[in-house]
Every structure is written in C-alpha cells, then in structure tokens.
Amino acid sequence: MLIKRRHGWELPEAKATPESHYLQRRELVRSMGLGMAAGAAAMALPATAFAQAKAADPSAGLYPAKRNDKYGVPAPMTAEKLATTYNNFYEFGTDKSIWRDAQKLEVRPWTIKVDGMVEKPFEIGIDDLLAKVQLEERVYRHRCVETWSMIVPWSGFPVRALVELCKPLGGAKFVVMKTLSKPSVMREQRDLLYPWPYVEGLAMDEAMNDLAFIATGLYGKPIHKQNGAPLRLVAPWKYGFKNVKSIVSVEFTDKRPVSFWEKLQASEYGFWANVNPQVPHPRWSQATEKPLGSDERIPTQLYNGYAEFVSSLYADRKAEKLFM
Numbered sequence: 001m002l003i004k005r006r007h008g009w010e011l012p013e014a015k016a017t018p019e020s021h022y023l024q025r026r027e028l029v030r031s032m033g034l035g036m037a038a039g040a041a042a043m044a045l046p047a048t049a050f051a052q053a054k055a056a057d058p059s060a061g062l063y064p065a066k067r068n069d070k071y072g073v074p075a076p077m078t079a080e081k082l083a084t085t086y087n088n089f090y091e092f093g094t095d096k097s098i099w100r101d102a103q104k105l106e107v108r109p110w111t112i113k114v115d116g117m118v119e120k121p122f123e124i125g126i127d128d129l130l131a132k133v134q135l136e137e138r139v140y141r142h143r144c145v146e147t148w149s150m151i152v153p154w155s156g157f158p159v160r161a162l163v164e165l166c167k168p169l170g171g172a173k174f175v176v177m178k179t180l181s182k183p184s185v186m187r188e189q190r191d192l193l194y195p196w197p198y199v200e201g202l203a204m205d206e207a208m209n210d211l212a213f214i215a216t217g218l219y220g221k222p223i224h225k226q227n228g229a230p231l232r233l234v235a236p237w238k239y240g241f242k243n244v245k246s247i248v249s250v251e252f253t254d255k256r257p258v259s260f261w262e263k264l265q266a267s268e269y270g271f272w273a274n275v276n277p278q279v280p281h282p283r284w285s286q287a288t289e290k291p292l293g294s295d296e297r298i299p300t301q302l303y304n305g306y307a308e309f310v311s312s313l314y315a316d317r318k319a320e321k322l323f324m
C-alpha cells in the first residue's frame with residue numbers, strides 16, 4: 001500500500017518550530033556571525049536543519065551546557081558509540097543491545113507527576129521543567145553492579161533543584177522515582193514476572209547532596225532514548241541500577257521504598273547500593289571493574305571514587321546494609 005506522507009523536513013516552518021524557540025534560532029543565527037542587515041534572508045538558511053532537530057526534540061537548543069568540574073573530570077571518557085549501544089534498560093529487553101528498540105520510545109509530550117508528601121501535587125511537562133532549571137554538564141564515573149563501568153558527560157541539574165520545585169513536606173524522608181509504563185513499546189513490560197514499573201529511590205539527604213543529578217542530556221545533546229530520555233537519575237556513588245530511567249513519577253514518602261531489583265532479589269540488590277570493592281555481590285567479586293572499551297580490569301573505588309563528597313551521609317547509618 002502506498003501512503004502519501006510529508007517528510008519531516010517538508011513540514012511548514014510554523015508547524016515545525018514552535019514560537020518559543022524562535023528566540024533561540026535568532027541567537028543561533030547571531031552566533032554564526034550574521035549581521036542584522038543579512039537577518040531576514042539569513043533566517044531561512046539554518047532554519048531547515050534547525051527545524052528538523054527541533055521537531056525531533058524541542059530541547060535540542062539547550063545543549064551543550066556549561067561544564068561544572070567541581071567533582072573532577074575523570075578520564076578516559078567512554079566513546080559515545082559504546083555508551084549508547086551497550087545499555088541496561090530491561091523494559092526493552094534483557095540483553096545489552098536494546099538501543100535500536102528503544103528508538104520507539106516517544107519522549108514528547110512527556111509529563112512528570114509529582115505527589116505524595118508535598119505541599120500540593122502537580123504535573124509538569126519536561127520542557128517546562130527544563131525552563132525552570134539551570135543546565136550544566138558533569139563528567140561522572142558509572143559503575144554497574146555487573147562490574148562494567150564507564151565515564152560519560154551528563155547534562156542536567158542537581159536532584160536538589162527538582163526536590164525544591166516539588167516542595168516536599170517536612171516529614172518526607174525518601175524521594176521515589178518511577179519509569180514510564182508502556183507495554184506496547186516497552187515490550188518486556190509484558191513479562192509479568194518483573195515488578196513493573198521500574199522504581200528507585202533516595203533518602204532525602206542523599207537527594208539533597210549536590211552530587212545527585214538528573215540527566216537530561218548526554219555528550220552535549222539531549223539524552224539518548226536508550227540512556228533514559230528525557231530524564232533519568234544519576235547517583236554516581238551507587239551501583240548503576242539506582243539510576244532509574246525515563247522518569248514519569250516523583251513521589252515523596254516517609255517509608256523506605258522497595259526498589260525494582262530489591263523486589264526481585266533482596267538478598268542481592270539492596271536499597272542503599274553504595275559501591276564498595278570490599279563487599280562482594282553474593283555471586284561475584286566487586287573488587288575490580290571493566291571499563292567499556294577496555295580489555296583490562298581496574299580496581300573499583302569506595303563510593304566509586306566519590307567518598308569525599310558522600311561518606312558523611314552514612315556516618316549515622318552504620319547499622320544499615322549500605323553496600324549491597
């Protein structure tokens with residue numbers, strides 16, 4: 001059957017480029033060094049490519065964000081190709097090569113629901129959220145509990161900024177985040193042996209620690225779908241499974257949540273899940289890790305190298321199972 005369809009780049013300008021992005025386009029034209037005299041004619045020049053990028057993701061113009069190197073700039077950086085083709089995103093399948101299937105995820109419109117112990121529950125669209133925060137880039141280590149690791153440049157904002165926007169009540173002790181439920185696209189969600197949706201949480205003081213980050217970008221662009229578009233948690237001192245992807249719900253509670261992996265196998269995956277080379281997983285050692293793209297294993301560090309920034313969070317929690 002033949003379907004007559006407009007291609008993306010045939011869309012009329014007005015449709016492809018919402019009014020609010022007009023200003024950004026003007027800035028782009030200016031940054032290309034085109035003077036005001038050339039303005040009207042020049043406007044049409046970059047518009048097509050720009051409109052295409054905008055149509056794909058209206059936040060494209062926000063990246064790259066300015067780098068914040070307060071937490072160091074670990075090296076060597078993992079190749080973008082590797083970090084975006086070797087993924088854990090069980091909603092799309094249980095192997096590492098789900099990146100193609102993840103392209104079916106639609107990330108606009110995208111609404112995040114805020115409720116639980118907050119002054120007033122509300123919903124917010126991702127682009128409205130992006131307009132309320134200051135984006136920055138941070139290069140972080142990532143350590144998966146399976147012992148592979150990577151170093152990637154996330155763009156986004158501190159979890160604290162999100163918490164402050166949500167206005168939690170004084171009694172809130174944990175923030176809980178959930179991934180989208182959409183079995184029509186996230187095919188593995190049809191397998192009811194898993195406790196969907198994917199859920200993770202942080203204690204309030206962990207969430208308010210400046211290292212805790214919400215990533216909305218990666219490698220200077222909007223974050224790739226396979227990496228958890230349009231927003232995912234990044235808590236680099238914890239095992240990777242804490243970093244819940246494609247978040248649609250942020251809830252505040254005074255009860256510690258039971259996270260996805262903890263529900264599945266509490267003896268192997270706990271709530272705190274801080275990286276510690278001295279505490280083995282019940283089935284393997286955590287002493288070393290294999291950086292993506294490298295053949296050699298390197299030593300794993302306590303709190304994944306972030307001890308100076310986060311160890312004080314656990315001074316009064318010695319009785320807890322902090323490292324698994």
Ligand SMILES: Nc1nc2c(c(=O)[nH]1)N[C@H]1C(S)=C(S)[C@@H](COP(=O)(O)O)O[C@H]1N2
Binds near residue numbers: 244
């Ligand atoms: N919703 C959801 N979030 C998830 C996962 C998942 O399967 N589903 N896997 C986690 C695990 S185990 C890791 S190591 C990281 C992987 O992130 P990456 O694919 O961007 O490297 O995502 C975490 N977040």
Ligand SMILES: [Mo]
Binds near residue numbers: 088239
């Ligand atoms: Mo992981």
